[in-house]
Amino acid sequence: NKVEEFLKLELKKKNALLFVLIDSEVSNLEASSKLAKDVEKIGASAILVGGSSATDQIEMAQVVKGIKQGIKIPIILFPGNVTGVVPDADAILFSSLMNSENPYFITQAQALGAPNVLKFGLEPLPTAYLVIGEGTSAWFVGAARGIPFEKPKIAAAYALAAQFLGMRFVYLEAGSGAKSNVTPEMVKTVRHAFNGFLIVGGGIKDVKTAESLVNAGADALVIGTFLEKGGSISKLEEIAKAIQRSK
Ligand code: 1GP
Structure with missing residues (x-):
């Protein structure tokens, strides 16, 4: 369990x-490699590669292999489907989209993908992937019945169920580029119910929001769109510094 221990x-x-x-x-190999190196320098702890819209397995494999050479922090796959399982990464968010209405995203894609996770030597990080709100790609592609933003207790109930099922990671996902991020209140309520590693992502792009989510109990924040939309590394560094020290 090298990555989990790390x-x-x-x-x-x-x-x-x-x-x-x-x-x-979104980013080509060259841009991705540079980005990975830059964010490692400012204190990012891991690079996630994937997303619900990334379906080109060959391209993803090349990007993973390419970035791997330039960085020491782990590359963790973030698959939206079986096509998100590629070699050369360190670990994978082996996720069940627990609030999907389609059993494919709860257990079937996992069964189809598992043999390659083993074959490629990827460390599986057992993750409950919970989609909050509606209207994002993760929500649509994953056929999620989005947990309403103002219903933190429902998210906490899923997180508790995840814990009882032996999952050590919960990912509260507002969706890439989401207009609103998961609320600190929801993070707090989930934190209360769940003992494992709590990841929060979707729509995070400023220091204040990031701090409030961390103060509410998030262990890790995922940021993607901010950089894709041209956000600066120095601003990301401010966010990194703020969340690494705030308590
Ligand atoms: C999406 O949670 C991640 O899966 C990151 O979201 O792209 O909005 O930063 P953003």
């Missing part, structure tokens, strides 16, 4: 961690 060690040193999401279909 993340736990990181959490002993920092209050919360920054994960940067690279969508292999």
